[in-house]
Amino acid sequence: MPAQRPRGVSIQDVARAAGVSRQTISNAINAPHKLRPDTLERVTALIEEMGYRPDQSARSLRSGTRRIIAYTTPETDPDNPNALMSGFLEAMVAAAGEAGYRILLVRPRPGQSRARALEDVIAARTADAILLSDVLEDDPCVDYLHETGFPFAVFGRTGPGRPQAWVDVDSAQAMIDLVGLLSSHGHRRVAYLGTSAALPWLRHREAGFRIGMRRFGLAGHEAFVDGLDEVVAVARDLLNRSPRPTALVLDDDWLAPGAYAAAQAEGLTVGADLAVTGFNDMPYTRLLQPPLTTVRLPLRRIADALVSRLLQSVEEGEPPEAGLLLAGDPVLRPSMTTVE
Amino acid sequence: MPAQRPRGVSIQDVARAAGVSRQTISNAINAPHKLRPDTLERVTALIEEMGYRPDQSARSLRSGTRRIIAYTTPETDPDNPNALMSGFLEAMVAAAGEAGYRILLVRPRPGQSRARALEDVIAARTADAILLSDVLEDDPCVDYLHETGFPFAVFGRTGPGRPQAWVDVDSAQAMIDLVGLLSSHGHRRVAYLGTSAALPWLRHREAGFRIGMRRFGLAGHEAFVDGLDEVVAVARDLLNRSPRPTALVLDDDWLAPGAYAAAQAEGLTVGADLAVTGFNDMPYTRLLQPPLTTVRLPLRRIADALVSRLLQSVEEGEPPEAGLLLAGDPVLRPSMTTVE
DNA sequence: TTGAAAGCGCTAACAA
């Protein structure tokens, strides 16, 4: 039996204290220009003094708007918490906050599909818009949301012929740039170490690597790891191909400690005999010795773009017509080397 | 001018379709035992079929309960995003979800104090309870929340003589255990590398280290770094004291890559000539070569405890009387060595 | 520029 929490000051209380109608108080907050300056000032002072804030629920019920963006948090493998999430969320909270929105974390209950959780959010009018990330190419959530017409946006990509309410990093181009950077540092033999999971963003990076290699006329090999334990062995194997590569491109920063260990085991010094590059600019990459050259995702710009699309959908009722691809920024650090 | 989003099916619609009153529909959802089985079944089927979900705002307005926990996200230094946050949030979302609550991320607006942001949450009746983390010992938010009587809980600690609605890791004990572990592996000379920031949890770890050193009769030195760039130099200096320490205890995993590099620069092999231990069990510690011995925080148990305290406050109106200290789990990995 | 009336969708309290 939840105790009935004492309710705070209501619009009525303030109105009585000010000797005006409730409507005047409401206007002071929602449409200040409608009040005479002196009334406005008096009322505003009183609102501040009494600590009045409109009740969120009442306001939402009446106006039909919640000022909340629901974000379905991807279920993270506890072994590999998506460290990126904290940076992305961070950016989303900031971007949404500036627009007067807050982020509500929604997790499907055990056994419940993500689409079903979203259905709950929509039907219960919990949020004004929904944000998705970590979607697969044919994710049913995207179609479901599109059908309902509910405002949503995706961090990631959706295939052609599907709703294009997404914002993503141009991973392929970033990878091409990285290969170009290696080429301009004199590298000719470059190996690629990737993660074997069939995740869209990983495949885009790989594709970018291949394009870059062709474009800059470089030679190399690719190898993929399935899990933590394989990293060092597979990297060593890659470093032993002949002719030996002078650079090792990783599809994710998380592989870097393994790559560094492999180099050491092969008697190579990263940053001198071997260049290594990563992807994502995780915080710890700057602490590796030598610090890792990698690609930084423009999280804040991504978040801003997502929020602006979301709000456009909410306010105009029109979903965005095209996806938005933002450039990643290569970050040059000492793990890069120059080859004569 | 926000478009008036079409409202979905209401309780009225379902009631009409079922030929019963609204109250019966409400009861089917909130107090099923009050209905005759056949009525319940009929109504439930109809609810499912029509996709009816009670409007969150209307429900909240009427019942005074929001089923939301507000979490003020600490403002993260973009240079050092608290990678822990994602793991903690993850656990909180899961724990709260099981209790039927969701997490709302609240960030003070620029220039706004955290206490002020909390005041907004309370006055606007946005949430049923508030969760704080990263509080300092004399954090004004804690006193403010205590005075208001609003349900809240803290991940971290508050000083004696202050509200005790907190759950924390017993960092000191974990550190003592770690030193004990080193002692039992034959180590006699152990160095401590810490972060100089005056954060409570770091000071607890340091205190635990000292207690452990005394208790096990070990000798050693302490040194502190102020930033990223100092790590390797300070660690090398520590390794050069004579007699040379056989183990290096870090107050946080983030120092580990620097410690490994320092060892290498000194011609030492971590896991053979030198033991290194960390704190927090960040995901990448398992990828270091050798994988790092560290302390895992029981995030899920912390989250469960926080949620249960929060709900107790909400439901009984009684704040918890004592803090709860949970044990951290030392995780033994190959960076530990045995000394003859 | 201000005020009065209506009602958003729901559930608590009570009546049948």
Place this chain on the structure above:
DNA sequence: TTGTTAGCGCTTTCAA
């Protein structure tokens, strides 16, 4: 066991 009534606090609409 079910239905009726009232009203949570606010904003929209319309009238003064």
